[in-house]
Amino acid sequence: xSEVIEKGKAAKIASYQLIGLSTEQKNxxxxxxxxxxxxxxxxxxxxxxxxxxxxxxxxFSESTLDRIMLxxxxxxDIAAAIRxxxxxxxxxxxxxxxxxxxxxxxxxxxxxxxxxxxxIYEARPNVTIDAATLSLKTGNAVILRGxxxxxxxxxxxxxxxxxxxxxxxxPVDAVQLIEDTxxxxxxxxxxxxxxxxxxxxxxxxxxxxxxxxxxxxPVLETGAGNxxxxxxxxxxxxxxxxxVLNGKTQRPSVCNAIESLLIHEKWxxxxxxxxxxxxxxxxxxxxxxxxxxNAFPEAKTATEExxxxxxxxxxxxxKTVSCVSDAIEHINxxxxxxxxxxxTKDEQNAAVFMNKVDAAxxxxxASTRFTDGFEFGYGAEIGISTQKxxxxxxxxxPALTSSKYFIYGEGQTRE
Amino acid sequence: xSEVIEKGKAAKIASYQLIGLSTEQKNxxxxxxxxxxxxxxxxxxxxxxxxxxxxxxxxFSESTLDRIMLxxxxxxDIAAAIRxxxxxxxxxxxxxxxxxxxxxxxxxxxxxxxxxxxxIYEARPNVTIDAATLSLKTGNAVILRGxxxxxxxxxxxxxxxxxxxxxxxxPVDAVQLIEDTxxxxxxxxxxxxxxxxxxxxxxxxxxxxxxxxxxxxPVLETGAGNxxxxxxxxxxxxxxxxxVLNGKTQRPSVCNAIESLLIHEKWxxxxxxxxxxxxxxxxxxxxxxxxxxNAFPEAKTATEExxxxxxxxxxxxxKTVSCVSDAIEHINxxxxxxxxxxxTKDEQNAAVFMNKVDAAxxxxxASTRFTDGFEFGYGAEIGISTQKxxxxxxxxxPALTSSKYFIYGEGQTRE
Numbered sequence: 001x002s003e004v005i006e007k008g009k010a011a012k013i014a015s016y017q018l019i020g021l022s023t024e025q026k027n028x029x030x031x032x033x034x035x036x037x038x039x040x041x042x043x044x045x046x047x048x049x050x051x052x053x054x055x056x057x058x059x060f061s062e063s064t065l066d067r068i069m070l071x072x073x074x075x076x077d078i079a080a081a082i083r084x085x086x087x088x089x090x091x092x093x094x095x096x097x098x099x100x101x102x103x104x105x106x107x108x109x110x111x112x113x114x115x116x117x118x119x120i121y122e123a124r125p126n127v128t129i130d131a132a133t134l135s136l137k138t139g140n141a142v143i144l145r146g147x148x149x150x151x152x153x154x155x156x157x158x159x160x161x162x163x164x165x166x167x168x169x170x171p172v173d174a175v176q177l178i179e180d181t182x183x184x185x186x187x188x189x190x191x192x193x194x195x196x197x198x199x200x201x202x203x204x205x206x207x208x209x210x211x212x213x214x215x216x217x218p219v220l221e222t223g224a225g226n227x228x229x230x231x232x233x234x235x236x237x238x239x240x241x242x243x244v245l246n247g248k249t250q251r252p253s254v255c256n257a258i259e260s261l262l263i264h265e266k267w268x269x270x271x272x273x274x275x276x277x278x279x280x281x282x283x284x285x286x287x288x289x290x291x292x293x294n295a296f297p298e299a300k301t302a303t304e305e306x307x308x309x310x311x312x313x314x315x316x317x318x319k320t321v322s323c324v325s326d327a328i329e330h331i332n333x334x335x336x337x338x339x340x341x342x343x344t345k346d347e348q349n350a351a352v353f354m355n356k357v358d359a360a361x362x363x364x365x366a367s368t369r370f371t372d373g374f375e376f377g378y379g380a381e382i383g384i385s386t387q388k389x390x391x392x393x394x395x396x397x398p399a400l401t402s403s404k405y406f407i408y409g410e411g412q413t414r415e
Numbered sequence: 416x417s418e419v420i421e422k423g424k425a426a427k428i429a430s431y432q433l434i435g436l437s438t439e440q441k442n443x444x445x446x447x448x449x450x451x452x453x454x455x456x457x458x459x460x461x462x463x464x465x466x467x468x469x470x471x472x473x474x475f476s477e478s479t480l481d482r483i484m485l486x487x488x489x490x491x492d493i494a495a496a497i498r499x500x501x502x503x504x505x506x507x508x509x510x511x512x513x514x515x516x517x518x519x520x521x522x523x524x525x526x527x528x529x530x531x532x533x534x535i536y537e538a539r540p541n542v543t544i545d546a547a548t549l550s551l552k553t554g555n556a557v558i559l560r561g562x563x564x565x566x567x568x569x570x571x572x573x574x575x576x577x578x579x580x581x582x583x584x585x586p587v588d589a590v591q592l593i594e595d596t597x598x599x600x601x602x603x604x605x606x607x608x609x610x611x612x613x614x615x616x617x618x619x620x621x622x623x624x625x626x627x628x629x630x631x632x633p634v635l636e637t638g639a640g641n642x643x644x645x646x647x648x649x650x651x652x653x654x655x656x657x658x659v660l661n662g663k664t665q666r667p668s669v670c671n672a673i674e675s676l677l678i679h680e681k682w683x684x685x686x687x688x689x690x691x692x693x694x695x696x697x698x699x700x701x702x703x704x705x706x707x708x709n710a711f712p713e714a715k716t717a718t719e720e721x722x723x724x725x726x727x728x729x730x731x732x733x734k735t736v737s738c739v740s741d742a743i744e745h746i747n748x749x750x751x752x753x754x755x756x757x758x759t760k761d762e763q764n765a766a767v768f769m770n771k772v773d774a775a776x777x778x779x780x781a782s783t784r785f786t787d788g789f790e791f792g793y794g795a796e797i798g799i800s801t802q803k804x805x806x807x808x809x810x811x812x813p814a815l816t817s818s819k820y821f822i823y824g825e826g827q828t829r830e
Contacts, residue, residue, distance in 0.1 A: 016747065020770050099792055105781060107791060114803050115773065193627075197803050212608075213631055218804050239826040246828035332431065354821055355435050358530065366520060366824025375829070376522060376820075377514055388529050388612050388817035389633050390805040402803035405791075406769055409781025411654040413661035414790070 004188035007143055007176045008195030011116045014173040015141040018113060021169055023090040029168040030133055034082040036164035037129070040156070041075050047156035048125070055149055063253070067123045068150050078129050081380075085133055088379045091397050092139050106408040113139035114402045115197040118189050120145045120211060122203030125153040131200075132161055132175045134382050138400040141174045143196065145189055147203075148181040155179060190215040197402075202383050205310065220390060220399070222383035225255030225338035226310045227368045230327040230353060232344030233264040237271050239365060240343055241278055246367045247341070249282055253312045255384060256339050256371040260307065260317045262327045265291070268320050272296070276318070285315040292318045307334040324349045328356045335359060337386045339368035360386055360393035419603035422558055422591045423610030426531045429588040430556040433528060436584055438505040444583040445548055449497040451579035452544070455571070456490050462571035463540065470564055478668070482538045483565050493544050496795075500548055503794045506812050507554050521823040528554035529817045530612040533604050535560045535626060537618030540568035546615075547576055547590045549797050553815040556589045558611065560604055562618075563596035570594060605630040612817075617798050620725065635805060635814070637798035640670030640753035641725045642783045645742040645768060647759030648679040652686050654780060655758050656693055661782040662756070664697055668727045670799060671754050671786040675722065675732045677742045680706070683735045687711070691733070700730040707733045722749040739764045743771045750774060752801045754783035775801055775808035 001009075037044065048070040055065050097109035117140045119131040128144055135142035146154040158177040165172050178185050189199060193216050200220045201211040212219055229247060231240050247258035263272060268291065276286060276296040286292070287302035299318070306317040307330070321327045324342070331340055341363035342353040354362040361371045371394060373381025378396030385391045391399035416424075452459065463485040470480050512524035532555045534546040543559055550557035561569040573592040580587050593600050604614060608631050615635045616626040627634055644662060646655050662673035678687060683706065691701060691711040701707070702717040714733070721732040722745070736742045739757070746755050756778035757768040769777040776786045786809060788796025793811030800806045806814035 016771060016773075101790075101792070105785065109808075216628055218633070218802060220804070236826070242826060242828050250829060356431060358431075359819070361820040361822060363822045364824065365826055366822055367828045369829035370520065370822060370827070371820075375516075377516070387633060389635070392818050393524075393820045403807050404774070405776040405786075405808050407776060407778045407781055407785060409779065411651070411657060411780055412785070413657050413782045414665060414784035 002188060003180055004178060004185050004192060005195075007173075007178060008116070008192045010173040011141040011143050011176055012195045014171040015113070015115045017171045018139045018141060018174060021139060023092075025169040026090065026136055026139065027086045029136060029165055029170040030082050030086050032164040032168055033129075033133060033161050034079040036160045037075055037079050037082075037157070040160045040163075041072060044075060044153070044156050044160065045070060045072070047152040050152040051150050060149070064123065064149070068125065068153065070125060070153060074126070078126055082129070082133050085137055085380050088137070088397060090137065091401050096403055103412050104410060105412050108406045108408075109403050110406060111398070111401045112404045114400060116141045116143065116195055117400065118143045118145070118192065118196040118199040118217065120186060120189060120199065120201050120203075120207070122147045122207060123149055125150045125157060127202060128154045128157045128177070129161075130380075131382065132158070134380055134397065134400060136170060136174060137380075138397055140400055141176075143176050143178065143189070145178040145186060146181065151179070151181055187214065190217065193217050200383060220383070220385055220395070221387040222385055222395075223255045224310060224336045224386060225257070225384075226260065226308060226334060226336045227256060227258045227339045227341075228260045228262055228327075228331050228335060229258050229341045229343060229368070230262040230321075230324070230331070231264060231267055232324060232342060232346060232349050233266045234345040235264075235267055235343040236345065237274075240271070240275060243341070243343060243365075243367050244275070244279070245282065247369055248279070248284060248316055249314065250369055252314055254369075255310075256368050257312070258316070258341075258368055259309065259311050260319070260334070262319050262321050262330055265320045265322055268292075268295070272320075279316065283314050286318055287315065288318045289320060291320040310336070324353055328353060332356075332358050337388075338384065339363065339371040341366065341368050360384065417603060418595050419593060419600050419607060420610075422588075422593060423531070423607045425588040426556040426558050426591055427610045429586040430528065430530045432586045433554045433556060433589055436554060438507075440584040441505065441551055441554065442501045444551060444580055444585040445497050445501050447579040447583055448544075448548060448576050449494040451575045452490055452494050452497075452572070455575045455578070456487060459490060459568070459571050459575065460485060460487070462567040465567040466565050475564070479538065479564070483540065483568065485540060485568060489541070493541055497544070497548050500552055500795050503552070503812060505552065506816050511818055518827050519825060520827050523821045523823075524818050525821060526813070526816045527819045529815060530555060531610055532557045532815065533560070533607065533611040533614040533632065534558070535601060535604060535614065535616050535618075535622070537562045537622060538564055540565045540572060542617060543569045543572045543592070544576075545795075546797065547573070549795055549812065549815060551585060551589060552795075553812055555815055556591075558591050558593065558604070560593040560601060561596065566594070566596055602629065605632065608632050615798060635798070635800055635810070636802040637800055637810075638670045638753075639725060639751045639801060640672070640799075641675065641723060641749060641751045642671060642673045642754045643675045643677055643742075643746050643750060643756070644673050644783070645677040645736075645739070645746070645755075645757045646679060646682055647739060647757060647761060647764050648681045649760040650679075650682055650758040651760065652689075655686070655690060658756070658758060658780075658782045659690070659694070660697065662784055663694070663699060663731055664729065665784055667729055669784075670725075671783050672727070673731070673756075673783055674724065674726050675734070675749070677734050677736050677745055680735045680737055683707075683710070687735075694731065698729050701733055702730065703733040704735060706735040725751070739768055743768060747771075747773050753799065754778065754786040756781065756783050775799065
């Protein structure tokens with residue numbers, strides 16, 4: 001039996017054992033995991049060093065190495081995040097509906113775990129802990145498939161989790177790591193429909209697209225963010241500068257950073273040059289349409305590809321539009337349904353934009369950088385869904401749950 | 416451009432036009448559709464005759480022909496169902512969450528349409544109207560792909576819908592039928608990710624399995640129901656007879672009918688023969704394990720295949736088990752996560768069974784035949800979901816909606 005099938009079977013069995021565990025039992029296990037990670041700090045750092053050395057040999061960039069790196073502070077932060085998770089309300093068992101029928105049937109719709117969650121992700125070892133602990137809090141078993149670049153770190157982290165779980169009510173098989181990080185194990189996961197209830201990819205565009213194309217297991221699509229700001233005719237100049245700089249420069253590598261500006265031609269006439277100069281000063285490369293390039297010679301000409309590119313870097317595409325409808329049309333054509341903002345004093349235009357733009361989160365006069373489970377107050381986040389089914393936008397604990405109807409009768413039959 | 420791509424593009428455009436329509440505008444269109452179907456009754460029946468004639472030539476069974484057949488009463492029933500739908504609460508715009516952040520940001524999570532729904536289904540022409548009207552009520556555009564066996568009926572029905580929509584605020588392209596019913600158009604729909612937001616298959620096991628295997632569009636899985644009743648040691652004999660007969664004989668061809676009995680060996684010792692005789696008397700073929708065949712010679716020996724077969728006919732598999740855990744294990748192994756029942760006086764066993772059995776609906780002392788959107792009081796149903804994401808169990812109007820975050824600021828940026 002392959003590693004994937006073996007672990008899939010064990011996860012399914014574990015998922016049944018997780019049903020009915022109390023919040024206290026789950027939280028106790030989470031606390032033990034937090035403690036164990038701190039106890040195992042030294043060995044975790046040693047294993048992490050192996051990944052970093054391999055990464056250096058392979059010529060990974062400093063930013064990639066930084067994403068793989070663990071240090072004492074980061075391990076403490078991970079433990080602290082688990083303790084915050086312990087404080088969060090357990091969604092399992094929540095009464096979603098209650099219907100009393102005339103025939104005496106009592107129908108309760110309750111929140112239940114999904115079952116077995118498959119997580120396929122790149123680089124960052126902290127995702128290993130996030131995915132494991134969020135799954136346990138919601139009563140789910142999880143199968144983790146990290147990338148080869150964090151292989152030793154992930155194995156060490158899961159080994160600590162297993163040590164911690166041994167003296168709890170949670171079966172050890174509730175958290176399992178696929179150690180073989182070859183493409184074949186990813187492919188097996190895509191078709192593990194008998195044991196996996198959902199597959200969540202976290203990582204770059206290629207990973208996500210591959211999972212969507214190949215998986216027969218239901219997928220929760222996360223992450224790609226080609227986010228726009230539309231600067232309407234009546235937008236306030238200072239607000240525009242603050243929000244555009246925040247969206248582009250505060251953390252350019254994340255999915256809710258902005259990649260593209262759409263500017264009302266009248267606003268552009270008056271303020272365009274000044275805004276472009278500010279961006280240029282901050283080291284942002286500008287790819288513009290004809291009007292932009294005419295007004296600001298430092299700008300490069302945007303190609304068709306630029307409009308659909310998620311730069312994740314200090315680059316931005318800029319296009320002038322003649323009205324809010326043009327902006328909406330452009331966004332619905334090139335956007336990735338993540339986060340989109342309009343800056344305007346015109347309430348009517350704001351309403352039209354927010355209703356018609358097809359995205360998980362639409363903003364009026366605020367930065368798209370707020371699309372985040374912690375910023376929304378959910379206290380935890382398994383990713384940001386850019387699909388429309390099951391969960392849309394930042395996914396907190398309820399996104400890792402399903403529902404089930406419990407029907408109580410006294411012998412009722414259907415007529 | 417192929418028919419599927421052309422209609423997909425038009426549906427996407429229509430879906431944007433549907434955003435923001437009022438409940439009154441949508442209900443007015445629904446009323447016009449109901450009226451038009453009655454006006455067009457004669458021509459609908461003429462087109463339906465063509466399908467029936469072709470079906471007879473192809474040697475369809477009487478039950479299949481019955482499923483294709485329209486008559487004046489059925490058309491009136493369809494119109495009446497639309498009027499009931501008009502009365503239902505419009506879920507669009509419902510406030511699901513409202514968060515006021517300390518920085519002054521106001522975050523509203525509202526219920527919105529999904530966008531474009533693809534419906535792929537077999538035989539029954541009334542699904543054409545159900546899918547079209549439920550989609551319109553929830554502000555979605557829909558692409559219908561019925562089967563060749565109801566082709567003329569479906570074309571006539573959609574033609575009536577188009578006539579009705581012409582004088583309303585709903586764009587005609589909000590409801591479109593793929594007229595080419597070849598396998599190629601189904602395959603195109605499976606990959607129409609640019610224009611379809613969800614694909615819902617309704618029909619037999621083969622259709623559903625094909626869609627799940629091949630579609631890259633997110634799928635809402637419906638329907639297969641290998642439903643069990645577990646008769647526990649303390650089950651009441653009269654209740655057992657009533658519920659088993661109701662589950663098996665009231666409408667054997669539907670997904671919430673029962674296909675398998677699991678009987679506690681002590682109950683079986685005392686009452687097994689009598690129950691089997693009652694089933695046999697009603698013309699139900701029994702496929703049993705050794706104990707069953709020994710006790711009741713008319714029973715045939717059940718093969719491994721029987722345990723996972725959805726007969727949809729007057730056949731039943733019967734197995735004796737030694738405890739509730741055995742029953743749960745059997746169901747989780749062979750069931751289809753649809754509807755499962757325990758008959759018992761033991762509250763503890765009922766609780767264990769209902770918690771541990773992995774199904775959309777679990778029953779204590781009631782018939783599985785109640786798993787139905789109308790029986791649950793939802794007033795409408797687009798199918799019964801047997802998957803765990805997005806919607807589980809009978810899917811009413813909310814299953815055809817998504818959510819969207821609307822965030823209102825005064826220039827807030829992230830720190």
